[in-house]
Amino acid sequence: MDSDQAYSTPPIRFVLVGTQHPGNLGAAARAMRTMGFSNMVLVAPEKAPNHDTDAMAAGAEALVHDAPVFASLAEAVADCGLVLGCTARSRRVALEELPPPDAAVRALGAVANGREVALVFGRERTGLTNEELQLCHAAIHIPSDPTFSSLNLAAAVQVLAYALRMAQLDARRDVQAVPNPTETHEGEVPASHQDLEGFFGQLDETLHAIDFHKGRAPESAMRKLRRIFLRNELSIKEVRLLRGILADAQRMAMLANQPSTVSDKDPM
Template identity: 65%
Template sequence: MSTDPTSGLSTATTALTSASDRIRVVLVGTQHPGNIGSAARAMKTMGLSRLVLVAPERAPDADSYALAAGADDVLAAAAIHPTLAEAIADCRVVLGCTARSRRIALEELEPREAGVRAVRDAQGGGEIALVFGRERTGLSNDEYELCHAAVHIPANPDYSSLNLAMAVQVLSYEIRMAALATAPAAVGEGERPEPPASHAEMESFFAQLAETLDAIDFHKGRAPESAMRKLRRLFLRAQPDAREVRILRGVLADAQRMARLAGERGA
C-alpha cells in the first residue's frame, strides 16, 4: 500500500484547479487600490486567480502591487468591466457577500455553504462569481438583486469590522477546503445533460416575464416589485437550463400575443 503523503494532495490540487478555473472574485467599486492588491494576495494563497474589477474608483497602481506581495500575475490578468451585469453575464451562480441585512430577500448562505456550492457547480461546468461590494457601503440594492444568494460572514456582532481582503480570504479559504474535500470520483457526478441557463439568459427571461405580467394586467394596480422578487427567487431556485428558459420564453411570447389580440378586439 502506498504511503506517499503527496498522492492525495496532488489529486486534491487537481480538483481545486478544476474548480478555480471557473470561479471568479468580483470587486465592485473598490475605493482603495491597495485593497485590490491585498485581495489578489488572499486569492492566490488559496489557489484562486480570476480577479474581476467593476468600475473601480482608481485602477491598480504601485500600492496594489506592493500589497499583492507576489500575486502580480493575478493583478495583471484582472478584467475590468463598467457594470456588474456585464461582469457576471455568463455566470451560472452569483454569490453576493454582504455585511448588512437587506429588504431584498435572497437565499442566505454561510461561508462554508457558499464554498461547497461554488465548488460543486464549478466542477459541474458552471461559471461562478463571488461578488464583493465597496469598502464603506457594500453593494447597491440594484447590484444585490443581480445575485442568486447572499453570503454573510458570522463575525463578532460587537466588532464585525472585516476589511475587503479579509472577506475575500475567508471565502477563498472555504472554496479551497471544499475542493480539497471533493473525492476525485465525485467530480462531474450528477452533472446535468444541459447546464443551467446563464445569468444573462435568466435576466432576459425576467425582463420578458415583467413585460408579460404588465401586458396581461397581472398586478391589478398593485406595485409589481414584490411579485417579481418572489418570482425571481422561485425560478433561480429551480435553476432551469437554457432549453427550459427558451420554452418559458415561448410561453410568454404567446401570452403577449394573445394580450395584444385581446386589446385589438376590445378597441
C-alpha cells in the same frame, strides 16, 4: 506551508465591485493567490491600481493587472450559471443565505456541472446595492461578531478562498465528487446569467401586458419571482420553454386589447 502538493483549482471568478482603495485590490489578489485562485474580475473600481496595489499584493499583482474590467456587475457575470454575493445580513432583498463552507460546496458543485461561477464582493463602505444583489442566486454571510462586524474586503476574500480550498481538499480526500444540491437534469445545459436576465425582462413585460399588477408595485412582485426562478437554477431548455409561454401570453394580451371590428348594432 500546506503539505498538499499544488493542484488545479477551479476557475471560479472573484468579482470585486466598486473597490475604493487600490491597496485593497492588491491585498485581495494576495488572499486569492495563497489559496491557488487567480481569476479576478473588476467592476467599476473607483481608482486604478497603483504602487499601493503592488505593495499589498506581495508578488500577486499580476492578478490585478490582468483582471478584466467591466462597467457593471450584470456585464461581469453575464455568462455565469451561479452568482453568489458576499454581503451583510440586513438587506431588503431577501436571498437564501449560505455560510462560507456551504457556499464553497455549492460553487464547486456548480463548476463540476459545467457552470461558470462568480463570487461577488461589494464596496468597502457600502457593500453591494440592492440592484446588484438581485443579480445573485444566493448570499454568502460570514458570521462575524455582531458587535464588530466590519470585515475588510481582503479578509472576506481570504475567508471565501480558504473555504473553497478546504472544500476541494475534503472532496479529494473522500475520493468522491462534491455534492451539488441544485444539480440540473443530466445532459441539460444550465442557463447563463444573460439567459435569465432576458427571461426576467420578458416576464416583466408580460406581467404588464396582462395587467397582473393592477396598480400594485411591480418591483415587489418581480423581486419575489426572481428569487423563485433563481433558486431552481434553470436550464437553457427550461428558459426557452418559459419564454415560449410568455410569448403566447403576450400575443393573446395584444389580441385582447385590439378594438373589436364587430358592430354592436342588431343585424338588419
